[in-house]
Amino acid sequence: MTPSMALRVLENHVEASLAATEQQEARLLLHELSYLPLAIVQAAAYINTRNITPREYQSLVARQKQAVPERDSELPKDGLPEHDTTGPIATTLLISLNQIRGDGRLAADYLFLAACMDRKDIPLDLLPASSPREREEAVKILSRYRLVARRPAESSLDLHQLVHRALRKWLRRQERLDEWTGNAIRELYGVFPGDNHGSRSKWRRLLPHARYVLSHSSAEKEGGDRLELARKCAMALYNDGRWREAEELFVRVMGTSSRLLGDEHPSTLTSMNNLAFTLKGQDLHDKAIPLLEECCRLQQQVLGPKHPHTVSSLEALQAWRSSGRECYIQL
Numbered sequence: 001m002t003p004s005m006a007l008r009v010l011e012n013h014v015e016a017s018l019a020a021t022e023q024q025e026a027r028l029l030l031h032e033l034s035y036l037p038l039a040i041v042q043a044a045a046y047i048n049t050r051n052i053t054p055r056e057y058q059s060l061v062a063r064q065k066q067a068v069p070e071r072d073s074e075l076p077k078d079g080l081p082e083h084d085t086t087g088p089i090a091t092t093l094l095i096s097l098n099q100i101r102g103d104g105r106l107a108a109d110y111l112f113l114a115a116c117m118d119r120k121d122i123p124l125d126l127l128p129a130s131s132p133r134e135r136e137e138a139v140k141i142l143s144r145y146r147l148v149a150r151r152p153a154e155s156s157l158d159l160h161q162l163v164h165r166a167l168r169k170w171l172r173r174q175e176r177l178d179e180w181t182g183n184a185i186r187e188l189y190g191v192f193p194g195d196n197h198g199s200r201s202k203w204r205r206l207l208p209h210a211r212y213v214l215s216h217s218s219a220e221k222e223g224g225d226r227l228e229l230a231r232k233c234a235m236a237l238y239n240d241g242r243w244r245e246a247e248e249l250f251v252r253v254m255g256t257s258s259r260l261l262g263d264e265h266p267s268t269l270t271s272m273n274n275l276a277f278t279l280k281g282q283d284l285h286d287k288a289i290p291l292l293e294e295c296c297r298l299q300q301q302v303l304g305p306k307h308p309h310t311v312s313s314l315e316a317l318q319a320w321r322s323s324g325r326e327c328y329i330q331l
Helices: 003-013 020-032 037-050 054-067 088-103 105-115 132-144 161-173 177-191 197-215 224-239 243-261 266-281 285-302 308-321
Strands: 149-151 156-158
Touching (some): 003 020, 088 161, 105 161, 177 197, 177 224, 224 266, 243 266, 266 285
Antiparallel strands (some): 149 156
8 A cells, every 4th residue: 555545544543543642653663564454454453452553563673583493485476475474464464463372372272273364254164172161262362463354143253365375374484383283183083974965064164175185284194094084075076066176185185095004904995995986977977987896896895795885885886887876975
């Protein structure tokens, strides 16, 4: 914004009127913040919450800049400076974060958790707390500092894109991004519903978060909750008729299960069966039938010819070869 417009924004968001002597100090602060609206709003929120002056906040900005390393050499593709850990957005974020971590750690933890999920429509039940009241108090702290936008009707939160990026950058610098990504996977796995149709609205809402965290998690941690969350996501996508997306996840799930458990493990065979059904859903018969044939062979060898999964797969294979009748995917 222009300097005059930025000053009006600051005056509109600061609760106490700026005295004539504070006008110049406010202009200096706005210059430090590069006249960016989000940085100004977050600075005003801190000024209001802590009941300080623009000059005192400018001192915090100076100290924060001294506390971080030199400007990041590697920026996102768009190259915008506010995405690094020394830009105005990161500076105002970290000033507020330092205060929040001192006042109540739970609110800071919510920020770190949100940074590892999709930034939009984060359901409150993804944020762990000992009671609804404790969760609400932590969310109120984040709202006061203007670090999240509340969606009361949906009981969820949004993070601004620049706040989301700055948080991830800071966590990476602190070597804690993998830790919080793992925490996000655990929370999502705990609330992600089964694939019954009554849970469709819930899984549709959680899918963007689950897919984000899975795509940004380390391949070295591919087992455990990560594998099971991927399996749940794949099943949800399959039941939503999003077969191409389900196929991508089932391929990963089957590959991971094969590496960790072995080619003949029942979980690997179930994943193979489900991938075959996903290919069939896309009319890729030349890929689906040979895969299901191999699955049937291994199931008979490992589970036995009378096991329900073996019987189900054989019935499906017979149906595909004849009428093409659909059968049920295995759980």
